[in-house]
Amino acid sequence: MVTAPGQTAVVDVPEPAVGPADVLVRIRACGICGSDGLYIAVGGIPPRQGATPLGHEPAGEVAQVGAAVTGIAVGDHVVLNPMASSDGIIGSGGAQGGLSDFVLIRDAEVGRHLVTVPKHIPFEVAALNEPMAVASHAVNRLEPQAGQTAVVFGAGPIGLGATIGLKLRGVAHVVVVDVVANRLAKALRVGADAVINSAEEDVAERLRELHGEAPRHFSRGGKPGTDLYLDAAGVPAVIETVLATAKHGARLSVVAVHKKPISVDFGALLTSELTIAFAMGYPTEIFEVTEDLVAHWERYALIVSDPVPFAEVGRALELAATPGAADKVVVTFPAA
Template identity: 70%
Template sequence: MRLAMVTAPGQTAVVEVPTPSVGPRDILLKMRACGICGSDNMYIAIGGLPGLEGRTPLGHEPAGEVVEVGSEVSGIELGDHVVVNPMVAPSGIIGSGGTTGALADFLLIEDAVVGTSVAIVPKHIPFAVAALNEPMAVARHAVNRTEPKVGDLVVVFGAGPIGLGATIGYKSLGAASVVVVDIIPSRLEKALAVGADAVINSAEEDVVARLIEIHGAGPSRRGKAKPATDIFLDAAGAPSVVETALGAAKHGAKLGIVAVHKKPLPVDFGDLLGSEVTILLSMGYPTEIFEVTQDIIANWEKYALIVSDTFAFDDVDEALRVAATPGAADKVMVTFDN
């Protein structure tokens, strides 16, 4: 079978490897769709992960069809459509340092257990939408970390895939208003399409003033007007986001950070002390990998809008190039022929 992997710093190749053999507790998936993550680009840039330099398999956002079932596996049948928890693979994280990757014709799921390693999705859900399951679990964990209550007023900075997934998540959990902030008009249009109540173009508008217009005014502090926003979520990773959010936060507000910040940020905790802001960091998906599956099933048409570009596996090199080019695409999916 074919497998895409990192072969050197800045280089990838599709190589021929043996199709995995299925043990009694395993299943074999025919890959149908796999998303490309920003971390894939990082692995490529550095030449692969430690211990797998020059031979790091790629792909950890899979959706596939079951084509072989081990004799001891229960609850999974041939032809089932499934999404995968890449973190629990016995041979290492799928596509992120383990020995297998989902940018391949087939993917072996060892010790396959429904609800632990895989979840079954209805067959009317497009595979390219189902393959959003892993990154949307990241978004849902970020939402959960901020512990939203029904009726909360929320602002999400960044209308990329994680920000859009978080927007859907907050609305699903009962937020009264979700405002999305970005600088790219097409992303803001997509935010409205997935359910945002309002959007702000921070390149053209005063974010704090607009939030006060949309969410109303909260208690002022030291003579500064504050919006009534309850939760700020940074899904953008720009230094100005944290500065804006902390400067705008009313007493007791929450700031969640799911974006990756590549440089240290200065924070004046003396200035923040009286606001008693809660700062919550979010990484991965300790429990959310299949929690979010049900929301994708219920709202798949909204989630489908997150996919911006689709490439056939024959064009995986181009898919990786586009995904790595700033501003070229939002969520890139690789699909596989029947």
């Protein structure tokens, strides 16, 4: 858990007591998110400032089931909904975190708090369920239609998950933009139709080559025929590029966290009728995405770059916080 600004520690706590309506989950894997680094930097999240349990991307196996709980059994493999926990969001200010041996689900309901996954799915892949729900919500905000064209900015875990999601929804051609060569190579492996290194290529010109040129609308001529834009990068250049290149009627979904204000000339955008949607969390997607994850787990598995045992959790947190050092770090726990 976070113990002070910039500091974490492994803390011994009592094993949770299981009531008749509860389920105790033994955690077997938990991903590390960029927000974990933020929580560490600021010293936790009130009201648990200085004592915030970390980890909101957990997967595990059921260790105990209360007598009143139905639909689940000891030994089942499960993924959790961190936002549904009654004692606060798991790993994001709540009383429990997924970087723990156990998480107790109080008043557990299958389908609301947790769902089972087949046992052939590796735990480190199952732990992608939460971030892939974030990616799925970002895709849903685009309202994609079969046959459309799309571009995803950012080939990190969310951008890669969105790429997979767009292809599974029938988008005909998906381009991924990044500045890191190995991330672009991975984007092709998960199903992107093309990639653009924006440090070396003109994005608008390449999109015109790949998606054709859109019909002129008012004064907006020479725009790429790209229908959908998704920002999973969070840098001003992405928004500037989209606003300058979007054709009439295009849609933009912003899932990335922008840390600096961006100036937007709405007068210049008026004739574009660009729709801008923001995506936060997963209002309905947390278990909707599980079916995709299970059906295509080998493709999603490519997102995990660094599984690290819990005995080296400090190294895992440092690795995840170091720009360019790893794509997706997942902490793994031994079986009982």
